[in-house]
Amino acid sequence: MRARLLLASATMLFVELALIRWTGANIVHLSYFSNFILLGSFLGIGLGFLLPAGRGQWLARWTPVPLAVLVVLVREFPVQVRQTSGEVIYFTAVKTTGLPQWVTLPVLFGLTALIMMAIGKMTADQFRLLPSLEAYRFDLLGSLTGSVSFALLSWLRAPSVVWGVIAAAALLTLGGRRNSIRYSVPLALMVAILALETAASGISWSPYYKIEVTRPTSGSRDYKISANGVPHQSIAPLKVLRRPDSPYERPYRETPRNSHRRVLVIGAGNGNDVAMALAHGAQRVDAVEIDPRLQEIGASLHPARPYDNPRVHVHINDGRAFLERTNTRYDLVVLALPDSLTLVSGASNLRLESYLFTREAFEAAHRHLAPGGAFAMYNYYRQNWLIDRFGSTLTSVFGHAPCITHYGARRRPSWWPVSPPATSPAPPPRGAPPVRCPRPPVTTTPSRICCTAPSPPSTSGSWARSCW
Template sequence: MEQTRTGHGGTSVRWRLLLSSATMLFVELALIRWAGANVVHLSYFSNFVLLGSFLGIGIGFLIPAARGQWIKRWAPFPLALLIVLVLAFPVQVRQSSTQVLYFTAVKATGFPQWVTLPVIFLLVAVIMAAIGKITADYFRRLPPLDAYRYDLLGSLTGTVSFALLSWLHAPSVVWGVLAAVAFLTLGGRRNALRYAVPLTAMVAVLLVETMTTGISWSPYYKIQLTPSDSAGSYRISANGVPHQTIAPLSVLTRENSPYRQAYDQTPANPHRRVLVIGAGNGNDVAVALAHGAQRVDAVEIDPRLQQIGAQLHPAKPYDDPRVHVHIDDGRAFLERTKNRYDLIVLALPDSLTLVSGASNLRLESYLFTQEAFEAARDNLAPHGAFAMYNYYRTPWLVDRFAGSLDDIYGHAPCMTTFAKNAAVLVAGMTASDQSCKQVWQPSGPVPAAATDDHPFPYLLHRTIPGFYLGVLGGILLVTLVSVRLTGVRIRRVVRYTDMFLMGAAFMLLETKNVIGFALYFGTTWLVNALVFIGVLLAVLGAVEVRRRLRRVNQLVLQLLLFASLAVAWLVPVQTVLSLPFLGRLAAAIALAFAPIFFANLIFSDRLALAADPTSGFGANLLGSMVGGLLEYLALVTGYQALLLVVALLYLGACVIMRFAGPRSGARSMLKRGDTADAAVGSRSPAG
């Protein structure tokens, strides 16, 4: 074993650990994207896949080295099974809650959710347990901090690789081929034939999906384009849900069309400068040009949707020199632009996915907060107007948005209704700047406005819907049963309760940072990817610092951690938003990554001195899963309050470390004569 740690074999182990960790992150990200794209409505629950991943990886690390070899031998089979089942038997997570809305226009088909959700969750857990077991067996063959270092480098590699594929709009078959190559490399000659069969089947199924006419991938969606019955018209589905329609200008501007209401109800407005947020395939841009706009800023978050419109829209709006395209987040554009507009239009901006697998924030959530509506007003010219429209599904959602506009502009907006609960809201800077056929009147009690701290416009009350509670309770039950069935001893986890709590705290802290950067810089896939890369770099930096120190003062680190959390709690979000870009970036980085750096210095020291680092790491991963469950508290408290939960979890971990003695594990190892891990953990290892 000592030769493996220090000799030529150690180099091989390090690179295999890096590859297995990269595969683990890559497959996790791919499953979040792919499952959400093919299981209707699962894209609203992408952290459901993330929780299954953490459960599986945690179990993989907790299984003792001498056990569980069978799961490594059959590692690719559950992955292939999941891919085949989802594509061969289309499934749907049905959602009929009146507490939270899910935008859709599909018929209820496929398996019921009580079959769909457990099958997907368990298969994801088994897939990740297999990769986790492969990773853990390499992990335990190296000194703790050395292993953690290469695990982080692998995680960075997997994250950057998937981000690069998103940037290239790579189809799912490319993801499958890369995963297959990684599996075959990790399996070696002994498992080559056994791995080849399921991996070939998986790639073949993904190839069929990729070759299907009209299918393409954006960084956010699986997009399907189909011609409509009308000449020049196309239907665009995203993640299996009808999303947009490309229509000729004659259809868009006909009498009583929703597209023209903003212009009809502001007849005195010159409409010279128009901002369209959610420009999509270009329908609203074409209508703005038809009404004489001299400049149109078209903001669209999804580059593929804009590209489809540029290629196929019969009015060719994106070819017009008056149109300026911005592939960006709408809220980020509002915060950054210095332009003033005669008309700002929120054009059907309902996404069909979450910002990331680690939060309940949707791509458009920050467009519908009170602060966002105020930012739009601040970008209007004198006598300008703001308009928004969508199929809102329920009267209370219209009342929420209209009530916000009433508060901000000081008068009720115009409201025009259409079939299927569609509504157009138009608010002029003054009441005389709008001309209404019908003024909004509330249909009942007006729900409180969504805010930047509680950006959940589709949630009626500050509560966790019963549907979520049922699913989360099921996840906890499955977790307990899975840990027992795999033969993991609970006391192996209990003795690392401090590392378990640190995992839960870290997951919440990471989620809070994703949310913060989404508000400061946009909910784009690039911002999201850069945040995760930044988190990994901060953790890696902490590990590198710890590797070069003979000892650390835990009390000082703990004080620095809680001080950084206090600063993050006390600094108002609006203060950061008001800064110029470079100042905002510096403040966001300091507020987000300082707590992560100090927390991981503490964790790295604890890991280095653990009697069984692999089990401690597994307990930490299970804690991360619990942190993912606790993230749902934000539906009640808002996101800023999560910092208090983070502080309490870290406080509990610090108390346990102080009174239970985190260094006792190292002392027990020295008494047994197994000195390598403990000794290397207390000073910089070679290489």
């Protein structure tokens, strides 16, 4: 009884976490609103525990069926971002593949609740066979076992088929001999579908994301990288990266007097920014990337082979944590597209890039600049209010207004090269807007405005306000 309660409780937590991660990796709405599946799980577990001991036995007999149905539906009708948009922020408003949102979300919520209700019922039946305190102890131990086991698999980057095999083995054990045949068919179907996903070309799992790499087509030389069904990065040749209108080239063109000997790249990803730093003569490049799988993909596929260069030092770490632990000063600090498509999400997933876009993070970057050094950041910010917000924060941190460059009417990575002054001028008045270069009329073709932000004069209370 104790062992079965321990196994049932561990299975309940393991399946819950697996559902949250796997559905979020294939249904973009759930990657963005991960609490949706969590709420369905809570509802199902609660209903399973509320059922009296002698009722609801049909749930135990058919537990794997709704699980297999959910896996089939998600696999056959994944919801992925079909194209990015410069006019929206939230993924639920962009063009996606798969069934309509009003169909996908209710069906997944109902199936999740039914799955967890069945496993919760099995756990509750074992719970009632033991004294209350002892049952609570084994239930808690089982919950911790399931949670730690799944966390370990995520850290080891185990593919989804491994999760499915473990869940299937646990459910077969809990179902017993009487349900072995009834359980075997849907569980075998579930494992087979997950095996097909795992064997698909270009699919791998990082501790955070389901990663898909698409090889170049006949008309392109770029590798495309998607994370959880969202276009995330592309690997481009150095010749493309160094084009005059490339945002990768912008911080170096805007800081011609900077030696760029020591460069810090936060959000190094597949290595595009690292390759650019090396091409501009950097003697040392610290490449900080939180996702080890993205760095590995760049190390194996990037045509410039930036991660093979002995001048590059890779740090698998959070960008802000790295800044807090290093004493090195840099000629250039680049905040390079850290998870641009989930920039303003409140709780999108485990990756918390929003902590890089705070006053404290900008102050940490400022402290690590060498005399005459520069800080640059770019992203798909999409909304003017977001640009104004970051610009105001940078103005107050660096003591003078940043330079903002827009790229096109729809997709607008924005650069803010900011040089710290030799002396510290008084900060601008609270609430003062950032300096912005004049914007061109909105057109259907990409447009670019270049502007420079000279170091502010040492006169107290003044800061740079010139463009061009």
